[in-house]
Amino acid sequence: MENVVLIIHLLLALGLIAVVLLQRSEGGGLGMGGGGGGAMTGRGVATALSKITWALAVAFIATSITLTILAAEKSAGSSVTDSLTQPAADEETPAVPASPLGSDLLPPSADENAPLVPSAD
Numbered sequence: 210m211e212n213v214v215l216i217i218h219l220l221l222a223l224g225l226i227a228v229v230l231l232q233r234s235e236g237g238g239l240g241m242g243g244g245g246g247g248a249m250t251g252r253g254v255a256t257a258l259s260k261i262t263w264a265l266a267v268a269f270i271a272t273s274i275t276l277t278i279l280a281a282e283k284s285a286g287s288s289v290t291d292s293l294t295q296p297a298a299d300e301e302t303p304a305v306p307a308s309p310l311g312s313d314l315l316p317p318s319a320d321e322n323a324p325l326v327p328s329a330d
Contacts, residue, residue: 210279211276211279211280211283214272214275214276214279215276217272218269218272218273218276221265221268221269221272222269224265225262225265225266225269228258228261228262228265229262231258232258232259232262
């Protein structure tokens, strides 16, 4: 169910982007505009593209809310801290390996009894 709503949501987003890009620029936002001029009435004429834009926007918001509700139901009653498990007191915790000593870091010598560093005799 969630995947179906998500796919519809993505298709609505792509459709909304396409319809907005198809519309002619009428505003003067940021100094850009389509020119136009002439007498503009207070009530704009609702074109087919603007009606489609509104319909897609309403459907997009509806699918957004639906996805939010589905995600909330999926995670209801669970928390991130619930997934963390604490070892019980009676269980043995694994021993932490000791840090290597300086001599443990050197490669083994040919003769185990020979000194690791040659003496300057």
